[in-house]
Amino acid sequence: SKRVPPGSLGFPVIGQSLGMLRAMRANTAEKWLEERVQKYGPISKLSLFGKPTVFIYGQAANKFVFTSDGSVLTNQQTQSVKMILGDRCLLELNGEDHKRVRDALVSFLKPDSLKRYVGEMGDEVRIHLETYRKGKQIIKVLPLMKTLTFNIICSLLFGLERGARRDQMVHYFQQMIEGIWSIPINFPFTRFNRSLEASKDAQKMLKQLISEKRHELNNNLASSHQDLITCLLSISGENNQELISENEIIHNVMLIMIAGHDTSSVLITFMVRLLAKNANIYAAVLKEQEEIAQSKSPGESLTWEDLGNMKYTWRVAMETMRMFPPIFGGFRQTVKDIEYGGYLIPKGWQIFWVTAKTHMDSSIFQEPEKFDPDRFETPASLPPYNFVPFGGGARICPGYEFAKIETLVTIHYLVTHFTWKLCCTDDFFSRDPMPAPTQGLPVQIIPRKPL
Numbered sequence: 001s002k003r004v005p006p007g008s009l010g011f012p013v014i015g016q017s018l019g020m021l022r023a024m025r026a027n028t029a030e031k032w033l034e035e036r037v038q039k040y041g042p043i044s045k046l047s048l049f050g051k052p053t054v055f056i057y058g059q060a061a062n063k064f065v066f067t068s069d070g071s072v073l074t075n076q077q078t079q080s081v082k083m084i085l086g087d088r089c090l091l092e093l094n095g096e097d098h099k100r101v102r103d104a105l106v107s108f109l110k111p112d113s114l115k116r117y118v119g120e121m122g123d124e125v126r127i128h129l130e131t132y133r134k135g136k137q138i139i140k141v142l143p144l145m146k147t148l149t150f151n152i153i154c155s156l157l158f159g160l161e162r163g164a165r166r167d168q169m170v171h172y173f174q175q176m177i178e179g180i181w182s183i184p185i186n187f188p189f190t191r192f193n194r195s196l197e198a199s200k201d202a203q204k205m206l207k208q209l210i211s212e213k214r215h216e217l218n219n220n221l222a223s224s225h226q227d228l229i230t231c232l233l234s235i236s237g238e239n240n241q242e243l244i245s246e247n248e249i250i251h252n253v254m255l256i257m258i259a260g261h262d263t264s265s266v267l268i269t270f271m272v273r274l275l276a277k278n279a280n281i282y283a284a285v286l287k288e289q290e291e292i293a294q295s296k297s298p299g300e301s302l303t304w305e306d307l308g309n310m311k312y313t314w315r316v317a318m319e320t321m322r323m324f325p326p327i328f329g330g331f332r333q334t335v336k337d338i339e340y341g342g343y344l345i346p347k348g349w350q351i352f353w354v355t356a357k358t359h360m361d362s363s364i365f366q367e368p369e370k371f372d373p374d375r376f377e378t379p380a381s382l383p384p385y386n387f388v389p390f391g392g393g394a395r396i397c398p399g400y401e402f403a404k405i406e407t408l409v410t411i412h413y414l415v416t417h418f419t420w421k422l423c424c425t426d427d428f429f430s431r432d433p434m435p436a437p438t439q440g441l442p443v444q445i446i447p448r449k450p451l
């Protein structure tokens with residue numbers, strides 16, 4: 001016990017969970033962690049969500065977490081996530097099972113497949129902005145972006161047409177999200193039970209959708225627009241048997257819906273806020289996007305090549321994720337006793353890795369408090385494992401390209417068709433655990449030209 005990292009495990013079961021959650025809500029989590037570092041050094045023990053935990057951060061820590069294989073660390077999720085998303089989703093899988101299911105998802109989420117859908121994504125964005133904004137002078141950006149990213153995923157990944165069924169699905173997922181973090185966050189069991197019910201209803205609906213898509217495939221009726229579900233159903237192994245089970249399809253479709261919409265919507269919302277506060281950066285983004293808009297005839301869709309010309313806008317997105325990473329961090333669990341940084345971390349303990357602490361390290365990013373997209377001018381020059389908004393290694397976010405396309409397409413239509421002014425100018429946001437600015441970021445929106 002002398003060699004385990006310094007720190008205290010706090011009160012039984014509760015440990016430091018409430019303190020950290022309070023700090024996340026108050027947007028002081030980085031300060032809370034910094035105080036630990038000052039007291040105990042860069043590696044310390046604590047207890048979070050009922051488990052002994054070791055907090056580590058920095059380049060070496062990120063490398064250790066992201067490159068350790070399943071014989072050292074496994075993924076660790078809270079019980080509520082497992083109950084709502086199901087035990088066959090990627091977050092619960094390890095080793096060969098993880099690789100098999102992940103490869104199947106990536107075969108759809110890789111750039112070569114996604115580049116066909118840029119135009120369709122643009123149509124979703126335009127219809128959504130027009131419908132939601134109609135007749136309003138003030139809109140709340142965060143809820144607008146959440147429903148937008150939901151709709152994009154429903155259309156492109158599930159092949160669900162607009163209409164009652166899609167609206168019902170969106171409703172189920174909104175309820176699932178409300179309770180997915182509830183057990184570790186604040187024990188509101190009614191919220192959790194509602195989410196669990198919504199998860200069961202969503203699974204029934206997905207089962208029905210899968211059977212329709214299987215029928216279309218077997219009878220050569222599938223449309224030319226291939227969605228994720230059809231893609232997963234068509235992957236077969238030896239003797240033509242399906243490689244991914246029905247439960248694996250359902251649980252991973254649910255994971256993608258949650259992991260995909262809650263993150264990108266936060267990124268776009270924070271970009272909207274930062275653009276409103278930084279006139280020079282806004283002007284540079286507008287110039288880049290106007291040049292692309294002017295190169296197109298009226299009504300012509302954006303293409304993959306256009307996205308390649310949005311380099312500055314993507315730098316703004318990267319700098320936004322450096323300062324306000326949608327995912328604060330995550331957990332892994334040790335499979336055996338391990339040595340790290342001269343300490344022993346016993347088998348079964350959690351490792352807590354954090355994005356923001358590395359992103360705001362002044363020895364890596366000079367003047368870390370300054371919003372400066374130009375620091376990403378040559379991203380390849382950035383040493384590995386220092387900028388980790390999408391994680392890294394075998395579990396690096398497989399939705400990276402999808403998120404990039406959604407973000408660039410949405411910002412394109414926003415800046416070329418609207419201007420906006422912030423109604424709340426404070427910089428506050430709480431994490432619950434996803435970051436949310438004050439009142440969902442209300443803005444006064446002024447059209448520049450029709451969509």
Ligand code: HEM
Pocket residue numbers: 066090091102255256259260261263264267321325326327330388389390391392394395396397398399400402403
């Ligand atoms: C700005 C947007 C996004 C951010 C910042 C983000 C960030 C992350 C992070 C930090 C992880 C955990 C990596 C780890 O544990 O090592 C992750 C995992 C994951 N993300 Fe994303 N994500 C985003 C968008 C998306 C989108 C759009 C999708 C789907 C279309 C998606 C699907 C997933 C999935 C399925 C995993 C689990 C991967 C695995 O365990 O192998 N994400 N993401």
